[in-house]
Amino acid sequence: MLSLVLRRVLAAVPALLGLALAAGVVAALAGPGWAPALGAALAALPATLALILPALALGTGLGALLGVLGGSGAILGGVGPAMPGFLLAAVFAVTSATAPVLLGVAAVALPATAQAAVLAGRARAGAEDTVLLAARGRGVDGSALLWRLSLPLGLSAAVGGLRSAVAGTVTAAVAVESLFGTGFSGAGRLFVEAARAGDASMAVAALAGLCGLAVLLNALCGALHGWIDPRARMA
Amino acid sequence: MSGSEERTPLRVEGLSLLTSRDILLDRLSFAVEPGEVLALSGDAGAGKTLLLRALASLAPKGITVLGDIHIRGRRILVTQDGALDPLRPLGAQFTELLAHQSGMDERTALRRAAEALERFQVPAAARRLALHPHELGEAMRWRAALALAMAAEPALLLADAPAAALDPTQRVRLLSDLAAWTREAGTALLLAGRPQPDPIQADPVHSGLADRRLILAQGRLEAPEEEPTPAPPPVEPAPSGPPILSVRDLRVAFPLGRSWRGEERWLTVVDGLSIELAEGETLALLGETGSGKSVLARAILRLVPPVGGQVSWLGTDLAAAPPEAMRRARRDLQILFPDPLAALDPLMTIGAQLAETLESLRPTRSPADRAARMAEALEEVGLPTAVLDLHPGSLRPAEAARAGLARALLPEPRLLVCDEPAATLDGAERADFLALLQAIRRRRRLALLYATQDAAEGLRMARRGLVLLLGRIVESADSAVLAAGARHPYSRALVAAAGLVRPALHGDPPSPLRPPTGCALRLRCPLAHDGCAQVPPSLDPVAPGHRVACHVAQDEAQDGAQSGGKAP
Amino acid sequence: MHGPAGTDSHWRDGPWQKAGQRLTAHRPAAAGLTVLAALMLAVAAGLVAGGGPVGAALAAGHQSLTFALFAGLGGAALGLLWAATAVALGERAERAMMTPATALTGLPLALALPLAGGLLGPERGLAPMAVVTALIAAPAVAVVARDELRALLRREFLSAAQAAGIANGRRLRRHILPNAVLPLAAAAWTALPRALMAESLASLLGLGLPEGVTGWGTAIGAAARAGDAVALAGPALLLALTLWALHGVGDGMRLAFSTTGGHR
Known part of the structure; x- marks a missing residue:
């Protein structure tokens, strides 16, 4: 497992270096002071990560379970496209008098949950006449079938689809950080404020940092997928 | 009820399958005895898969099952694709199933698993247990699926067109190994054929692959008619000319x-x-x-x-x-x-x-x-x-x-x-x-x-x-010669498999990415000797109009020619 | 011997009609098409009638939808061009062109639009913003379109056409292009929701549509900052409905038209 994580992360290094280089060049062209800007962006990343990571983990796990169970998962998956993270962030920002942190996480997590539910539900439906039927034919049934086979298959599909969810989650996090006044001050907020102020070096540095975060998260998700599903270990 | 009926693993009386509009299967009655192999054939859409699913109590939604199904002992259905759990290694799947069904501990279960794979001639079976299904070839996956089913010692095994996508030489060998094992273990085996051109459709009884054959047509079961042997094609004159x-x-x-x-x-x-x-x-x-x-x-x-x-x-x-x-x-x-x-x-x-x-x-x-x-x-x-x-x-x-x-x-x-x-x-x-x-x-x-x-x-x-x-020619001859007396072991296996006779080739075909040295067949060939690994055999005539690329067959032909043309 | 299959009334239905039937048989796609048509009418009515919060929300939809349509079409064209060029140039060029496209789909590209908005300043024009949006939508279209084209070129009827001695140009015109239309349309459609989302996000942050042009995102952002739940409800609902309809139709198109099996 560790070697798989290392391999995935190492594979992302060229992309990260490329991003850093591009950010450096653009920021340097835009004006002086790009080095401190890059430093500030990097320093703000952990706060963003602290918003994204629990949301992704929670969303994927819950979504996979709901998707495999069908019912509410199918409904959630069906309305998923109607609620991108930034829209939820705006709605929650208006209505939130209490617990803004929880609502912020929810705005990021809900779209990921919906996507995971769709993928897990599809995986389960696809396995119904193959893997699941074969297991039933061997006499496996009930909760053993759900916990030992359906859920792992759904989880594998949900984790395999995290690639696009990561990009959406980072975008949603930017909206949350910018709209929720208190409690969130990460790279997303830095990015929006710099862009509004027309501060090119800071905005580019923050965006590069967010992209780097996405690349890194993608690598980790790839490793996680490989850990759950041996078929994904090959590539 | 007599004593022998008590032991019958599967007895079906007046089984009908209905949807809200149609009668899919109409009052079927049959039984399978312990150690018996019953082949079930029928065209595409005749309802073979449906029948097997109903017998396993896994009929699809919206289908009503009427009539009596008496099953004594454990039954296992091997589905059309023989799917295994893609996420876990073979060994874990064996131990889980055996622990679930007979409370077997892990070491015994793994030993049983290796033995089961060996029954299907899997070399180094114990080592394969660490592999995941996607790391196995198609043939090996089927051996594992059938071994998994048989390791659980079912009284009734329902096999839905097993290994249908495999090449004939591998498939017939697999099926005859399966039939031999179920007969020995006293398991009743219900073997469905697939709609595609399939030897099971033709006549598995003659070749000993099955003991009895039933045909499913228009929702009813029929005993097979004596099929007239197809008239041999008229012998056409050999075309001449450039x-x-x-x-x-x-x-x-x-x-x-x-x-x-x-x-x-x-x-x-x-x-x-x-x-x-x-x-x-x-x-x-x-x-x-x-x-x-x-x-x-x-x-x-x-x-x-x-x-x-x-x-x-x-x-x-x-x-x-x-x-x-x-x-x-x-x-x-x-x-x-x-x-x-x-x-x-x-x-x-x-x-x-x-x-x-x-x-x-x-x-x-x-x-x-x-x-x-x-x-x-x-x-x-x-x-x-x-x-x-x-x-x-x-x-x-x-x-x-x-x-x-x-x-x-x-x-x-x-x-x-x-x-x-x-x-x-x-x-x-x-x-x-x-x-x-x-x-x-x-x-x-x-x-x-x-x-x-x-x-x-x-x-x-x-x-x-x-x-x-x-990608190479290993034998070339008139059709009649090939059908009756092919010389190359591969040709013989192809002809045997077409007649549902267990082919003598073992193992799986070599990867075209890394073909073996010498003769391409030598790793599967029962006749291979050390010389076969050295040089690839060339395509040489052994008789007029009959050429073979096989060291053994060529040596035999030479010996035959020297001892007065009396080839064995 | 056997007569032509299916002697019922539909037996003459051509492949295009059948593709349409497959699309509308997918329930979210049928609902999505209806919703989109209703929205178009409502937005047009809102423009004419105007007035009130509903009228304002509908009028904002006019700006958002027009922008998303043009930017999305641009992105789709760019993505299709990208894929077609990659496939036409041969294997090595294809790999060199498609690897960055695949890498880009994993990045939060939508953030490039607020960045552009910020850098271009408050006097930004619509055209450069539309170009950036098109660039954001293109890579995902290119990846799907390339897969579709590859799958199409492997199909057996092209070998059959070659065996019939049909020249390459004619084969492209008569067989490849017509069969590419529907799968590529399904690939191109994905640019529309992507463009609408990118624009709404940027406008919501105040960095999207130029000042004076009010889209749904602009209205939502203003309402969110003012804490005005009533003003937020209209545009938020309309945006959610539009996105849902666009996704539904896109899903249906992928299932009904795709040659790669519809699941990616």
């Missing part, structure tokens, strides 16, 4: 990119093949997956570019032919594809596609003449002219196959190349189509190149047969 098609040292290979050392890597599919075909001659290309027969068929028509060698038609080298000469050659050389429906453009009507073919290959014809030709061709293949206005999407497979044949006949070809042309048809439709093809070939005196993995069918269709293995 070859019209000559293939010399043809090589087809696909680049696989570079290795890390920068060497170009190639996948060789056809490896220095030579064929000659006279006017009106019929030749079967026999071989299994990866033998290169399909690619060879396409390379002859230049649908796949060869990397070496020569294909000449009537003395013209097709590689160097100018467009006009190539067009003339295409008029003479036509092909039938394995999936005739996929070979038709879904957006054009059949009429438009036939017209396009004629326009391209016979541009001098007048439109009125073209229409007449198209009507004639459709009549010849037994399709109504209304088909001209249809799109391929509304054709059934049998009609698509005939439409494909009509298109191939339109330019009045002299050679028809067939690549498994009836692969999508089954049962009577398949037989009808092949009979039609044979009749048209005789009437038009077409030369025929017929690629198939079913040795019996290929040898029936053609006067001569070529057996291909990893």
Whole structure:
């Protein structure tokens, strides 16, 4: 497992270096002071990560379970496209008098949950006449079938689809950080404020940092997928 | 109720399956005794899978099951795809199932698993238990699925067209191993055939693969009728004359990119093949997956570019032919594809596609003449002219196959190349189509190149047969000679598998990416000796008109010649 | 022998009609098409009638939808061009062109629009913003379109056309292009929701549509900052409905038209 994580992360290094280089060049062209800007962006990343990571983990796990169970998962998956993270962030920002942190996480997590539910539900439906039927034919049934086979298959599909969810989650996090006044001050907020102020070096540095975060998260998700599903270990 | 009935693992009385609108299966009654193998055949959609699912209490939603199913002991259903849990290694799947069913501890279960795999001749079985299903080849996966089912010691095993996608030599061996084990263990085995051309459909009882056979048709069970043995095809005189098609040292290979050392890597599919075909001659290309027969068929028509060698038609080298000469050659050389429906453009009507073919290959014809030709061709293949206005999407497979044949006949070809042309048809439709093809070939005196993995069918269709293995010819002889006395162990296995006799080849075919040194068959061959690993055997005559590429067969032929021509 | 298959009344239905039937048989796609048509009418009515919060929300939809349509079409064209060029130039060029496209789909590209908005300043024009949006939508279209084209070129009827001696140009015109239309349309459609989302996000942050042009995102952002739940409800609902409809139709198109099996 560790070697798989290392391999995935190492594979992302060229992309990260490329991003850093591009950010450096653009920021340097835009004006002086790009080095401190890059430093500030990097320093703000952990706060963003602290918003994204629990949301992704929670969303994927819950979504996979709901998707495999069908019912509410199918409904959630069906309305998923109607609620991108930034829209939820705006709605929650208006209505939130209490617990803004929880609502912020929810705005990021809900779209990921919906996507995971769709993928897990599809995986389960696809396995119904193959893997699941074969297991039933061997006499496996009930909760053993759900916990030992359906859920792992759904989880594998949900984790395999995290690639696009990561990009959406980072975008949603930017909206949350910018709209929720208190409690969130990460790279997303830095990015929006710099862009509004027309501060090119800071905005580019923050965006590069967010992209780097996405690349890194993608690598980790790839490793996680490989850990759950041996078929994904090959590539 | 007598004592013997008490032990009957499966007894079905008046079983009907209904949907809200239809009766799918109508009052079936049968029983399977311990150690008995019952083969169940029937056309596509006859309800074999449905019956097996109902017997396993896994009928799909919306289907009502009426009647009595008495099952004594444990029953296991092996589904059509034999799917295993893709996320866990084989060993874990064995231990979980055995612990769940008989409370077996892990070490005993793993030992049982290794033994079960060994029953299917899996070498180094204990080591395979650490592998995941996707790391196994198709044949190995099927051995594992059946071993998993049998390790649980069921009283009744329901197997739905097991290993249907495997090559015949592997499949027949697997099925006979399974039947031997169930008979020994006293397990009742209900074996369904698949709709495709399938030996189980034909007659598994004669060969000992099954003890009894039932046919499912129109929702009822029927006992098989005595099928008249097909009359041997009339012996046709060997066509004489100069070859019209000559293939010399043809090589087809696909680049696989570079290795890390920068060497170009190639996948060789056809490896220095030579064929000659006279006017009106019929030749079967026999071989299994990866033998290169399909690619060879396409390379002859230049649908796949060869990397070496020569294909000449009537003395013209097709590689160097100018467009006009190539067009003339295409008029003479036509092909039938394995999936005739996929070979038709879904957006054009059949009429438009036939017209396009004629326009391209016979541009001098007048439109009125073209229409007449198209009507004639459709009549010849037994399709109504209304088909001209249809799109391929509304054709059934049998009609698509005939439409494909009509298109191939339109330019009045002299050679028809067939690549498994009836692969999508089954049962009577398949037989009808092949009979039609044979009749048209005789009437038009077409030369025929017929690629198939079913040795019996290929040898029936053609006067001569070529057996291909990893892109090379291993045996070439008249069909009658091949059917009765093939010399190469691979040819013998193909003929045996077509007759449902357990082939003598063991193991799995070698990877074409890394073929073995020397003879390509030596790792599966029961006769292989050390010499086979040294030099690849060359294709040498052992009798007039009979050539074999096998060290053992050539030695035997020489010994036979020295001891006065009395070959064993 | 057997007559033509299916002698019922539909037997003459051509492949295009059948593709349409497959699309509308997918329930979210049928609902999505209806919703989109209703929205178009409502937005047009809102423009004419105007007035009130509903009228304002509908009028904002006019700006958002027009922008998303043009930017999305641009992105789709760019993506299709990208894929077609990659496939036409041969294997090595294809790999070199498609690897960055695949890498880009994993990045939060939508953030490039607020960045551009910020850098271009308050006097930004619509055209450069539309170009950036098109660039954001293109890579995902290119990846799907390339897969579709590859799958199409492997299909057997192209071999059959070659065996019938049909020249390459004619094969491209008569067989490849017509069969590419529907799968590529399904690939191109994905650019529309992507463009609408990118624009709404940027406008919501105040960095999207130029000042004076009010889209749904602009209205939502203003309402969110003012804490005005009533003003937020209209545009938020309309945006959610539009996105849902666009996704539904896109899903249906992928299932009904795709040659790669519809699941990616």
